[in-house]
Amino acid sequence: MNCNAINAKLSAYADGELTGTEMMEVRQHLSRCRACAQEYRLVCELKSMISAMSIPPPREHLEDRLLSAIAQADAQKSRFPWRPIVMFAGLGTASAAATLAIIALSPKPPQGQDPESTPIALEIQRDQIYSVGIDPMAGSPTVSTTHAIAP
Amino acid sequence: MSLALIAVSVVANAGTGFAQSKTSATPADVLLRSMQRQTSVNVLGIITQRDGAGTGITQTIRVERDRNGRSHFLVLAPLRHQGTESVDNGARSLVYWPDKNVIIDQDSPSKTPCDAQWRMALTQKNYRLKFGTPIKIAGRATRCIEATPIDSRMETRRFYVDAATSYPLRLELLDANRAVVTLQDTKEISYPADVAADRFVLKPVGAPRTMKFERPKNTNATQVERVLGFAPVIPKVMPMGFAMQEMQVTQSDRWRSVAIRVTDGLVRGTVYQWRSKGEDREVDGMDENSVMKVGDVRMMIVSDLDAPRRQAMLEAFVESALADGLLDLSSVFLEPDPVCRRFTWIQNRYEDETSTVNARYSLRKETTKKT
Numbered sequence: 001m002n003c004n005a006i007n008a009k010l011s012a013y014a015d016g017e018l019t020g021t022e023m024m025e026v027r028q029h030l031s032r033c034r035a036c037a038q039e040y041r042l043v044c045e046l047k048s049m050i051s052a053m054s055i056p057p058p059r060e061h062l063e064d065r066l067l068s069a070i071a072q073a074d075a076q077k078s079r080f081p082w083r084p085i086v087m088f089a090g091l092g093t094a095s096a097a098a099t100l101a102i103i104a105l106s107p108k109p110p111q112g113q114d115p116e117s118t119p120i121a122l123e124i125q126r127d128q129i130y131s132v133g134i135d136p137m138a139g140s141p142t143v144s145t146t147h148a149i150a151p
Numbered sequence: 152m153s154l155a156l157i158a159v160s161v162v163a164n165a166g167t168g169f170a171q172s173k174t175s176a177t178p179a180d181v182l183l184r185s186m187q188r189q190t191s192v193n194v195l196g197i198i199t200q201r202d203g204a205g206t207g208i209t210q211t212i213r214v215e216r217d218r219n220g221r222s223h224f225l226v227l228a229p230l231r232h233q234g235t236e237s238v239d240n241g242a243r244s245l246v247y248w249p250d251k252n253v254i255i256d257q258d259s260p261s262k263t264p265c266d267a268q269w270r271m272a273l274t275q276k277n278y279r280l281k282f283g284t285p286i287k288i289a290g291r292a293t294r295c296i297e298a299t300p301i302d303s304r305m306e307t308r309r310f311y312v313d314a315a316t317s318y319p320l321r322l323e324l325l326d327a328n329r330a331v332v333t334l335q336d337t338k339e340i341s342y343p344a345d346v347a348a349d350r351f352v353l354k355p356v357g358a359p360r361t362m363k364f365e366r367p368k369n370t371n372a373t374q375v376e377r378v379l380g381f382a383p384v385i386p387k388v389m390p391m392g393f394a395m396q397e398m399q400v401t402q403s404d405r406w407r408s409v410a411i412r413v414t415d416g417l418v419r420g421t422v423y424q425w426r427s428k429g430e431d432r433e434v435d436g437m438d439e440n441s442v443m444k445v446g447d448v449r450m451m452i453v454s455d456l457d458a459p460r461r462q463a464m465l466e467a468f469v470e471s472a473l474a475d476g477l478l479d480l481s482s483v484f485l486e487p488d489p490v491c492r493r494f495t496w497i498q499n500r501y502e503d504e505t506s507t508v509n510a511r512y513s514l515r516k517e518t519t520k521k522t
Contacts, residue, residue: 003208007229035208042230123406124423126255126364128453129237129246131412131421 001025006036010043178280178296179271182310184317186267192316193217196289196340197227201333201455211338220261221351238353245353252359258366266396274416277301277392283309288320289337298417302391304460308417316342334455367399367410375400375409381426381448383409384478386471390463391415413454413464420454420461422468445469445478 001009006029012018013026030037194216199209211228219241226235234249239259246255274280283295293311300307309331311321320337375383378400385395396412401423408425427449441461442451450468452461472478 007208039208039229039231046230120406122255123401123403123408124451124453126246126257127367127401127410127423128421129244129255130257130260130367131410131419 001029003029003033003036006030006033007039010036010040011047014040014043014047178282179275181294181312181317182274182280182296182298183267183271185310185312185319186270187317188261188265188267189220190216190218190316190318192318192342193344193346194318194340195343195346197338198335199333199338200335215346215350217346217351221346223350236353238351240351247353247355247359249356249359252357254353254355254359254361255364256361257364260366262366269396270414270416272416273392273394273414274298277305277415278308278417285314286311289340291315291320291337291340293320300391300415304463305391305415305418306457313340318342364403367401370398370400370409372398379407379409379426381424382477383411383424384445384448384450384468384472384475385411386467388467389413390467391460393420393464418454418456420452420456420464422464423449423451423453425449441465443469445472 006026009018009022009026013023016023018026030040194214196214197211198214199211201209208229210226210232213225213227215223220239221241222237222239224237226232231250236245236247236249238245238247239261241261242259244257244259247253248255278298278300281297281299283297285293285295287293288311292314294314296310296312298308298310306327307325309321309323309325310319311323312319318340319335320340321333322335324332324334326332370378372383372385375381375398383398385398389395392415393413394415396414399410399412401408401410406425408423411422411424413420413422425448427444427447441453441458442449443465444450445468450465452464454461454464456464469478
């Protein structure tokens with residue numbers, strides 16, 4: 001499995017939801033791929049932060065409103081068959097926004113490295129941004145070109 | 152309304168543009184247009200691209216560009232790079248790493264002269280260009296330009312550019328097994344009539360530390376020797392049709408190095424050289440095809456070339472250093488980083504010297520043991 005395939009399975013791996021063979025494949029890959037191992041650590045940290053969040057109590061009359069909303073949705077279902085897809089997309093966006101918020105508000109950067117401790121990596125990264133940053137064929141160089149170097 | 156404006160824009164650009172070229176433009180013309188830094192339209196899109204570090208991980212990036220050359224990129228995935236932003240307002244280029252709480256502020260690369268013409272000339276030397284089968288990407292009709300390398304070590308590349316705007320939408324290469332590898336792809340794209348000016352203003356969270364840098368200065372070998380204390384290694388002939396584009400000294404007190412930019416027209420690379428003080432632990436872990444120590448000079452190549460081609464490029468630098476007498480042969484055989492272990496041609500070509508050097512090495516080891 002390549003890094004992309006592994007990345008798609010990291011969340012399930014962290015939750016122990018993969019088959020035995022898949023668990024083994026992911027574990028083996030993580031032991032030799034620093035980038036994926038770092039991604040895995042972030043996934044674990046994120047899961048731990050989310051699970052540590054307190055569960056807000058539901059607002060008053062939630063149950064009634066929920067049942068009424070379901071009844072309304074049922075009534076509209078035949079007129080707007082695409083509606084559930086839109087709702088799902090909306091949920092996805094909300095979840096992504098929440099994830100971003102958690103990362104942005106996180107007091108300590110997860111696995112963040114002090115740039116002062118990695119001058120060469122940072123300098124090369126910066127120089128690459130300068131040298132290929134204007135080449136439309138090079139895409140965007142905003143992300144690390146050298147993170148594979150740093151421990 | 153916006154469609155009408157795009158149409159006007161395309162027609163307005165037709166002097167050099169596509170309306171005329173659809174019938175007469177060569178693959179080189181189309182490719183050259185897509186290499187230009189300034190687009191004829193504003194661009195808003197979501198792209199995916201393979202990680203520059205060669206990890207095989209795909210990044211998802213939101214891209215905004217305007218026709219004045221300003222740009223704003225935001226990384227959406229993977230998680231560890233999410234929120235990384237880059238804004239270029241034409242004067243300064245700012246990159247913001249929220250996890251590190253750092254902004255890198257440097258001169259905008261758009262101030263430097265555009266090298267598209269020079270690179271296209273080199274491309275035509277190194278590749279045969281032809282039109283491929285056009286397909287639709289993100290709902291846009293494209294033109295496909297297939298670049299087949301003359302040097303068999305390089306890979307065939309396919310560029311898909313928007314048929315109406317010449318904006319690059321997809322870049323593919325065919326690997327050694329003729330399998331298609333997508334380096335960059337467009338998932339969504341639109342060409343808005345206007346982009347708000349504040350899109351090119353960076354809005355970081357809190358008060359990140361800003362590190363300011365000046366642009367690297369163009370230089371020559373003599374100046375490098377004077378400033379950095381060593382003669383840079385510059386091969387007279389580079390493999391795979393590559394040529395040196397420019398030589399620059401990086402402007403930082405923390406790490407002084409010379410950056411030699413090389414390209415074959417389509418693929419870029421930078422070979423960094425610096426005098427090692429022996430504490431470059433952070434580069435020690437990098438794969439051995441990308442970094443090595445020759446004498447007291449470290450060399451590192453950063454490029455989207457694959458490992459064997461990166462090694463071939465480094466070989467050219469070592470060979471040149473040996474030929475020019477810049478590198479002592481013994482240093483490629485001795486510890487701690489014996490270059491010869493990787494480059495069998497060194498052992499073959501310098502067979503006689505090998506035994507001498509080995510003898511010296513054994514002697515040195517013996518001496519060390521005794522002391």
